[in-house]
Amino acid sequence: MFMDSRTYVFLVLILANAVSYAETDYQPLGKPASELSQQQQWNLSISPDGTGLPSGSGTAARGAEIFAVQCAVCHGPGAIGASADPLVGEVGSLASEYPEKTVNSYWPYATTLFDYIRRAMPLGAPFSLTADEVYSLSAYILSQDGIIPSDIELNQHNLPKVTMPNRGGFITIYPD
Numbered sequence: 001m002f003m004d005s006r007t008y009v010f011l012v013l014i015l016a017n018a019v020s021y022a023e024t025d026y027q028p029l030g031k032p033a034s035e036l037s038q039q040q041q042w043n044l045s046i047s048p049d050g051t052g053l054p055s056g057s058g059t060a061a062r063g064a065e066i067f068a069v070q071c072a073v074c075h076g077p078g079a080i081g082a083s084a085d086p087l088v089g090e091v092g093s094l095a096s097e098y099p100e101k102t103v104n105s106y107w108p109y110a111t112t113l114f115d116y117i118r119r120a121m122p123l124g125a126p127f128s129l130t131a132d133e134v135y136s137l138s139a140y141i142l143s144q145d146g147i148i149p150s151d152i153e154l155n156q157h158n159l160p161k162v163t164m165p166n167r168g169g170f171i172t173i174y175p176d
């Protein structure tokens with residue numbers, strides 16, 4: 001049985017398409033992360049014990065200035081929350097009737113704060129802050145709830161030693 005002319009045209013078109021696909025030399029998307037610098041740029045995780053922290057230092061006073069300009073528009077003045085989450089306050093609230101997870105009430109390790117800010121904040125410009133600025137912002141946020149003294153200079157040595165209020169609230173379900 002012969003094909004009707006419409007089916008014939010359709011098949012010819014499919015064949016022509018297949019040939020042109022086969023002949024096109026498609027460029028792969030992106031490029032291999034081969035350059036050392038690129039790998040170093042993204043390989044920036046920080047461990048709870050401070051492994052991976054860059055050298056630098058900052059104070060809460062300096063952090064307050066940066067926070068007002070770069071962060072308060074979303075996290076509110078004093079980091080108490082606005083369109084974005086509150087970062088401070090509510091320490092001790094987790095077991096209460098109205099638990100509130102903030103950085104200071106919930107997070108088990110202070111080093112995570114440095115890691116998070118450096119890789120993700122401010123929201124529209126990640127990686128734009130220097131290490132000193134991130135230490136300063138961390139000092140500002142932590143000192144808001146008295147987790148560290150407000151006059152301390154925070155750096156790669158003392159940040160891992162900060163004990164977060166909810167550190168004991170986490171359990172290891174796979175101890176081995």
Ligand code: HEC
Pocket residue numbers: 067070071072073074075084085086087101102103113116117121122123124137
């Ligand atoms: C344009 C708005 C915006 C700006 C500006 C901004 N943030 Fe955020 N931030 C957010 C949002 C939205 C989230 C929640 C992201 C999510 O959950 O994925 C967040 C999350 C965070 C968190 C984690 C909070 C949590 O409990 O999980 C921290 C810490 C933080 N921001 C710090 C900062 C700091 C420090 C700055 C200034 C350098 C900043 N942010 C600037 C919008 C902003």
